Amino acid sequence: MAVDVQAPIGGPSSSAWQPRIVAFCCNWCSYAGADLAGTSRISYPATVRIIRVPCSGRVNPRLVLRALLNGADAVLVAGCHPGDCHYGTGNYFARRRLAVAGRLLEYMGFAAERLQVTWISGSEGPQFADTIRQLTDRVAALGPNRGPGETVR
């Protein structure tokens, strides 16, 4: 399902609905990679809202669920490649923590694709754009995140 990135973003039942993706990007790698995609004028869907964090290890799993409960259709957590964390080990802890959190979210009824963890370095502008593009397509195919009950939007 092709997503018209120029169209206005509507709500879940709008014919103009587009996925809304919240991306937690670590300051040192993935945020820099996103910035590089921008300065390189690489086009990627305007479906993502980037939140800069010092490290992927800062991302508390409850932030992922909070995003999903507050209108996000998917959450991306992007950090430095394992072994390259600016703080040494933050992304290792994130990897374990988010693996468990992802399984719990799935068990509670959220589609597994709504949490994605990807490692993107500061020089990987094209990879950042590809990640957003592929995630947008996957989530568009999934449909809007209805969440439990009437999700507050």
Place this chain on the structure above:
Amino acid sequence: MKPLFADLGPAAAGLAQLELEVRTLASQALAQGRAAVVIGHRAAWSGWQAVPHFARTPVEAAQLVVGPACGAGLAKYLLDELPGLTADAPAVVVARGCDLMGVRRLVADHRVDADLVKVLAIPCVGRYDARKVGTAAGAAVAGRPGAFLADACLACRYRWPEDIAATDGQAVGLDLTALRQLLPGAPAVAAEGEGAFAAQGEIAAIAAMSPAARMDYWSNWFAQCIRCYACRSACPACHCEVCVLDSLAPAWLPRSTDLPQQFMFQFIRGMDVAGRCVGCGQCENACPAGIPLTQLWAKTAADIGELFGVTNPFLPGTDEPLGVFDPRDPEPSGPDRP
């Protein structure tokens, strides 16, 4: 008062003898000043309920009871008793398997000093489930011993202290043959740290549902949650001095009880306890709404075991699974996701 063990058939005599032994040991320890307090249960206003009891004198020790009327887990009460404990006069916990694992968790977390607590490990046949007592289904099987026991207890693997390598306290040496015969098919041996509840069949059934059906399943249960936080109070892994759920600034969890907030509450508690759950089942025991919380936390523990190769995810160790890492840990998502 209704005899507490009348419905337990041949196990009743064994339990009565166990109770006498516990009272004797507790009285002696208190009289000799070897214990500051003995934490157990005493009979309450109905034959089906025994409430937590804090015996500080031999007279109070004579009120201790054991058996299926004992419901609440005891480990958390150590936190209240801490100020009065010394290494010479520690707390003694009359511990069923779930209580023992709770004490282990508190000690492993350095929340309670190992010197300040001793465990008097006793076998357990399970606790009464109030929802089964007095129901038509209960009456239909009333003649069968164990008819009124909680489902989580029927699947418990912490039933016999010698099988879970109890303790630094005294083992109660009795002939417990009758107790072992109480529940046909019940596991007689538990591998240490294997977890109290064996809800694997239920977990597999839930995991096999579609995501929408799963969300409906948990939505129906979480809608029953009244946010009393009894599960938090009962959980030995939940012992933060300042709990995130009480925080108003930032308000991590608003006070409203609409469904999204219920999911948030259960998820926060689950992730904060992940890797540290000891499988005592007291959360489900304490829940006034009967939410099958063990179906959630057994799944999380199993995931941790599978993802990170932890043999016994319920066993407190020097390192918590989420407090360490391996450079070869599996990826949380993508084509390499397990």
